[in-house]
Amino acid sequence: xxxxxxxxxxxxxxxxxxxxxxxxxxxxxxxxxxxxxxxxxxxxxxxxxxxxxxxxxxxxxxxxxxxxxxxxxxxxxxxxxxxxxxxxxxxxxxxxxxxxxxxxxxxxxxxxxxxxxxxxxxxxxxxxxxxxxxxxxxxxxxxxxxxxxxxxxxxxxxxxxxxxxxxxxxxxxxxxxxxxxxxxxxxxxxxxxxxxxxxxxxxxxxxxxxx
Numbered sequence: 001x002x003x004x005x006x007x008x009x010x011x012x013x014x015x016x017x018x019x020x021x022x023x024x025x026x027x028x029x030x031x032x033x034x035x036x037x038x039x040x041x042x043x044x045x046x047x048x049x050x051x052x053x054x055x056x057x058x059x060x061x062x063x064x065x066x067x068x069x070x071x072x073x074x075x076x077x078x079x080x081x082x083x084x085x086x087x088x089x090x091x092x093x094x095x096x097x098x099x100x101x102x103x104x105x106x107x108x109x110x111x112x113x114x115x116x117x118x119x120x121x122x123x124x125x126x127x128x129x130x131x132x133x134x135x136x137x138x139x140x141x142x143x144x145x146x147x148x149x150x151x152x153x154x155x156x157x158x159x160x161x162x163x164x165x166x167x168x169x170x171x172x173x174x175x176x177x178x179x180x181x182x183x184x185x186x187x188x189x190x191x192x193x194x195x196x197x198x199x200x201x202x203x204x205x206x207x208x209x210x211x
Contacts, residue, residue, distance in 0.1 A: 001196075002148045004043075006181045010145055010192045012211030015201045018058045021191055021209060022121075028190045029139030034094040036121045037137060041130040041185045042144030044172065045151030045158070047195035051144060052125040054203065063115045065097075067126025070113070073103035076175045080133040083124075087113065088137035091122055127176060130185035143186045145210075146195030 001009050029036045040055075042048045052064045065087055071079045086099040097115040104112070115122055130141045159165050186192060194208035201208055 001146075003145070004148065004177060004180075006184075007145075007186055010186070010194075010210035013194055013197065013199060013208055014211065015199055015206050016209045018054065018205055018207050021193075021207055022055070022059055025140040025142075025190060031139050035091050035115075035119045037088065037091060037139050038121060038123050039129040039134075039138045039141040040123055040125040040144065041127060041141065041189070042146070042195060043127060043148075043151060043176070043180070044169075045154040045195075046144040046146045047154075048125045048127070048144050051142070051193060051195075051207075052123045054207075055121075055123050058205075059121050061119055062121040062123060063119050064123045064125055065113060065115065067124065067129050070101055071126070072101065072109070073107060074101060076172055077128045077179050080131060084134060084137055087115070088124075088134070091115065091119075092137065128179060128183075130189060131183045135188075140190040141185070141188065143189035143192045144195040145186060145192055150196040 003009055025038050026036060029038070031037075040048050040052050049066070052066075056062050056064050067079065067083065070083045070087070071077075074082065082101065086101075087097050090097050094117065096117040097113060099113045100111075101113070103109070124138070130138070130143065155169070192210040194210070197208040199208050
């Protein structure tokens, strides 16, 4: 598996039931009276959004918050305070979330980031969500690890390979690489999940995790 320098490759990959992974996350969080808040982190193209959607479908009354929506036209990584104050703190108070980030208002983006009151689990998905700044707000976490070649292929398939897109990727990596090396989220995650794996499994009910 090709990884960026400094990231440790996980070992002991095995197939697990999604329900067993969810149970482990609940046990780690030990939450009552409010939603369980689970971070899903990984590099671009690792499969975070796909995993979050699988977990949303597997857990009734759960919801997904994408950090890309908070970061939209704001900053690549300097959005910790924004998500803590307007999303994570209300959820800790067992309140609904209905948040329009400042950039949405300034640029007339319709809609809002919504999480209904009474939600069981909130999956907070995005690169950089597992960080020391937000540790007090998050109950459990997943690091999605994958091969860089496959992740880059996915990003090209999703976003194209224009000169403008290459400039965007270069600017993103200029911030992502030192940020993740400083935070090292793969060392603190409750569960490490394979974003790319050759182990046969049923994506609807199973997941590949590291021991």
